Amino acid sequence: MSSPERDFVLDHLDDLHADLESWVAIPSISADPAHAPDVADSAAWLAEALRRTGFPTVEIWPTPGAPAVFAEWPSADRDAPVALVYGHHDVQPVDPPELWVHPPFEPTRVDGPDGPELHGRGASDDKGVLVVHLLGLRAHLAATGRDTPAVTLKVLVEGEEESGSPHFADLLRERRDRLDCDVVVVSDTGMAAPDVPSAVTAMRGLADAEITLRGPAVDLHSGSFGGAVPNPLHALAELLAKLHDDQGRVTLPGFYDKVRPLGDRERELMSRVPFDEQAWLAGPAASRATFGEAGFSTLERTGARPTAEVNGMWGGYTGPGHKTIIPAEAHAKLTFRLVSDQRPEDVGPQLQAWVAANVPAGIEAQVHTPPGGVAPCSSDLDTPAMDALLRAIGQAFDTEPADVLLTREGGSGPEADLVEVLGAPLLFLGTGLPTDRIHSPNERVLLSMLHRGAEAAAHLWRELGALRLR
Numbered sequence: 001m002s003s004p005e006r007d008f009v010l011d012h013l014d015d016l017h018a019d020l021e022s023w024v025a026i027p028s029i030s031a032d033p034a035h036a037p038d039v040a041d042s043a044a045w046l047a048e049a050l051r052r053t054g055f056p057t058v059e060i061w062p063t064p065g066a067p068a069v070f071a072e073w074p075s076a077d078r079d080a081p082v083a084l085v086y087g088h089h090d091v092q093p094v095d096p097p098e099l100w101v102h103p104p105f106e107p108t109r110v111d112g113p114d115g116p117e118l119h120g121r122g123a124s125d126d127k128g129v130l131v132v133h134l135l136g137l138r139a140h141l142a143a144t145g146r147d148t149p150a151v152t153l154k155v156l157v158e159g160e161e162e163s164g165s166p167h168f169a170d171l172l173r174e175r176r177d178r179l180d181c182d183v184v185v186v187s188d189t190g191m192a193a194p195d196v197p198s199a200v201t202a203m204r205g206l207a208d209a210e211i212t213l214r215g216p217a218v219d220l221h222s223g224s225f226g227g228a229v230p231n232p233l234h235a236l237a238e239l240l241a242k243l244h245d246d247q248g249r250v251t252l253p254g255f256y257d258k259v260r261p262l263g264d265r266e267r268e269l270m271s272r273v274p275f276d277e278q279a280w281l282a283g284p285a286a287s288r289a290t291f292g293e294a295g296f297s298t299l300e301r302t303g304a305r306p307t308a309e310v311n312g313m314w315g316g317y318t319g320p321g322h323k324t325i326i327p328a329e330a331h332a333k334l335t336f337r338l339v340s341d342q343r344p345e346d347v348g349p350q351l352q353a354w355v356a357a358n359v360p361a362g363i364e365a366q367v368h369t370p371p372g373g374v375a376p377c378s379s380d381l382d383t384p385a386m387d388a389l390l391r392a393i394g395q396a397f398d399t400e401p402a403d404v405l406l407t408r409e410g411g412s413g414p415e416a417d418l419v420e421v422l423g424a425p426l427l428f429l430g431t432g433l434p435t436d437r438i439h440s441p442n443e444r445v446l447l448s449m450l451h452r453g454a455e456a457a458a459h460l461w462r463e464l465g466a467l468r469l470r
Contacts (some may be wrong), residue, residue: 001398004143005458009135009451016135016454017118017447019049021107023089023127024120030066030090030163039159042089043067046157053134054141055155061175063167066090066159070178073137076148081469083461084154084181086418087130087188088161091122092439099441110444114194117444125438126188128445129430129453130157133187136457143458150465154181158414161188165414166372172421181424182469183385185460187453189409190432192273194446197397198405199389200428202303202378205338206412207347211236211355212331212366219316219325230362232330233315239358240332243308248293250308250336252350260340262296262304269406270299284434303408307337337412344373375416379426381406388463389427396456429456 009016028042029035043060046069050058055071069089094104102108107120118128133155140149156179158168172179189200215232216225245251277298281287292301301307311334316327336347348369359365379386390401397404415426431453437443 003395003455003459005139005462006396006455008139008142009454009458012135012138013451016131016450019134020118020123020128020131020445020450021120023049023131024107024118024122025105027105028090028122028159029093030160031093036066039066039090043069043157043159046089047071049131049134050155053137055153061171063160063171065163065167068156068158068168068171070175071155072178073149073153075150075152075465076146077150077465079468079470080149080151081183081464081467082152082154082181083183083185083464084156084179084418084422084424085130085133085185085187086415087126087157087186088159088165089127089130089157090159090162091125091127092162094121094441096441101442104441104443112444112446114446114448116447118447119442119444121443123443124190124432124436124445125443126161128450129187129190129432132431132450132453133457136454137461139454139458140461144462150461153461154179161413164372165374165417168414169417169421172417176421179422181422183464184415184418184422184424184426186413186415186418186426186428187430188413189428189430190434190436191430191449192275192405192407192434194433194449196274196405197393197399197403197452198273198407199393200379200409200430201381201406202340203376203409203415204303204306204412205342205344205376205416206374207336207338207344207369208373209334209336209348209351209367209369210331211239211334211351212329212368213239213359214329214364214366215362216326216328219328222324222326225326229326230360231326232363233327235360235363236313236315236330236332238360239355240310240313242358243310243334247295248291250306252308252347252354254346254350255306255308258341258343258346259306262300266304267300270297270304270408273299273405273407275299280434299408302410304339306339306342309335309337311335337410338374338376340376340378342376344375345371347373374412374414375420376412377416377419377426379428383425384467385425385427385464385469388467389429389460392456392459392463393429395459396452429453429460431456
């Protein structure tokens with residue numbers, strides 16, 4: 001099938017590829033203070049790219065951390081809806097560098113089994129998925145013959161998402177008057193597979209914690225004191241083993257009290273997503289077996305159910321040889337993924353009460369739960385804007401809107417802040433893939449997915465522009 005939008009995109013693919021390669025070459029690692037100048041360069045690159053695309057207003061907004069980029073292009077139509085595109089221009093660290101086949105910031109084209117790929121840190125998350133909007137907007141204007149978009153288009157791209165967006169909510173509140181919109185389009189997501197057009201409808205929230213257990217005041221000789229005083233590492237191992245019951249459920253009292261049950265419609269929609277569990281285990285999961293809460297499928301566990309994970313644990317002696325001690329301390333880091341209608345601020349008190357009830361005598365426990373966290377968020381499936389999104393994706397992927405599958409994203413981001421501060425509904429338009437190795441060595445993006453993403457964005461502005469959301 002063809003359309004003016006698709007024809008324009010296909011005629012200008014070199015522009016998309018050149019933009020992405022130029023942007024990926026900037027090592028905008030927000031977690032590393034040494035790369036702060038690179039994050040600033042990344043913001044400057046995007047600002048210039050938005051200006052040459054045609055945005056009349058482009059600004060770099062400083063924060064106490066990394067800069068964000070804002071752009072606005074008003075529609076000439078008085079009653080046009082206002083759409084805000086959200087994404088991030090920072091990237092994850094590249095460690096361990098020796099596992100990269102190609103240097104992470106030297107973007108490299110590779111012929112993969114599904115077609116040409118671009119390899120490099122940020123190629124998918126989130127620079128690749130964001131850069132499609134440059135070409136998509138140009139295609140929209142060319143296809144419709146317009147001088148301005150059919151929607152008033154705003155863009156907000158932060159520089160700290162990979163560091164937990166610590167200043168993003170404050171930025172939203174400070175700039176609230178500039179960010180007013182009718183719908184937020186999030187491009188920091190993906191699709192189920194190259195041949196499975198889909199749209200994310202929900203993202204999980206996140207809360208984190210660190211547990212410290214203290215036993216003796218100093219490390220003790222294990223021959224003289226072993227078996228006679230409590231060992232913090234033993235206590236920690238026993239404590240963490242109790243974090244889940246034999247059905248895979250988190251044992252914190254009250255943890256499930258606010259969890260919104262999965263309805264029959266939601267489960268049926270998720271069941272439509274083709275999923276080869278063995279291929280998933282052998283591929284993206286790189287695991288020998290599945291595991292999780294009983295009574296739910298793997299897709300439901302990763303996208304629609306809350307979890308608790310031990311991210312790290314340490315204590316005592318870990319050097320070469322042996323050091324026969326009972327350590328004075330033991331530590332663990334945990335994260336909790338949350339679903340509607342859980343709140344991250346509830347997890348800290350639940351964890352503290354649970355730890356206090358489960359540590360043995362002679363062990364002192366300290367639980368640190370940082371303020372903030374990320375709330376879960378979701379799209380309303382029954383809105384005209386959602387219908388417009390499904391029509392746009394369907395046109396780009398040559399399928400009917402009803403055949404665009406709906407998925408859930410297991411990860412977390414600041415999208416809930418956008419909803420809370422701006423009061424606008426969410427749409428998710430992203431074309432990354434589960435096989436893109438985001439956050440891992442050898443991150444890649446399938447270029448054909450970006451081509452489709454640019455076309456879908458072009459269709460979306462036309463489809464949203466036909467609505468009266470104001």
